[in-house]
Amino acid sequence: MNALNHWKIKPFVNELTSMVLGQLVDKKAEKDRWKKAINQWGLSMIFVVVATFVYLYLYKLPTASMFANPLTLLFSDEMVWICTGFLIFSSFYMIWMKKKYKKADDDFEAIRKDFIDRNEEWWSDEDQWDQRHVVFEFMKKEYNINILHK
Template identity: 90%
Template sequence: MNALNHWKIKPFVNELTSIVLAQLVDKKVEKDKWKKAINQWGLSMIFVVLATFVYLYYYKLPTASRFSNPLTLLFSDEMVWICTGFIIFSSFYMIWMKKKYKKADDDFEAIRKDFIDRNEEWWSDEEQWNQRHVVFEFMKQEYNINILHK
């Protein structure tokens, strides 16, 4: 909430508008947090998959005989089991995080659309109404939140 007491917008918002904008910023931060976590886990999962293939290609394939069963070769190695376990865990964890991200995104969009729909209620006097574009620009530049259009 302290971030919204910025000198540029403080004269143009009343207390209720400031509270709603602060909620909007909080929801945006939460949404961005889940998006960043999903990206990090996805990249780590891709790295583990690539590392597993490199491990199999450079360390297991040269030691395998021509007549050995490839499935036995794969399932007898504990490193492959560890990597497979990590990939399965990461997949389920990413599904859970995507649900959290979807909920955070829905909450953010609901507050944002409600703010846009009730635009006339947030600006109590004529000067605030005429200078609301300053708040719109500030929110877009500082937090990348568009409260001008749906």
Template identity: 50%
Template structure:
């Protein structure tokens, strides 16, 4: 994919490749963030569902009778199993999102630190702000050195 087709004369090939890497790393980071949010919402939904079910099921029961009835209910076991599954999934996705975020930030900082190396000709250097604004507006990637 050529993300920067409109700017082919303003951007050297090495810079295009680095910006493409940034776009791909940002997309990967957003993918993991989206999955993390989906699993988080499903975890919260099942907890609320469990709480509502448990409060109506054992509302009139107290003590050991209520606890015994609650523990023998298959819906409670299914909710517990799903809560455990989604908890493990949340931990796994949090690690993957953190790794993707670190890789993206590292590549972004590297691009900013080596900004003068990416633009070889004077005309490209003078027009780099157009490309950097495009990256900010189109992909929400801030590579402007501020």
């Protein structure tokens, strides 16, 4: 919230507007944090799947007998079970994180749309109203938050 006391926008916002913009920045940061976590877990899941196939191809396939059952060979290895357990855990964890991301996104969008709908209330005097585009550009440039249009 201290970042909103920036010299470029300080004269153009009152205290209430600054608080709402601060909430908007906080919700955007929370949304971005959940999105980053989802992407990291997704990449780790892809890495584990690829590593499991490489392990099976390099270490299990050359030592396998021609007459061995492939499913027995596959599921008798504890490394495969560990990777399968990780993938199951990661899948459920990602489902939970996606719910958290959806909630954070809904909260962010609700505050953003409310700010846009009540635009006339945030700029108390004529000078602030005439210079509100400076705040719009600042929020878009610094925080990638569009408060000009829904």
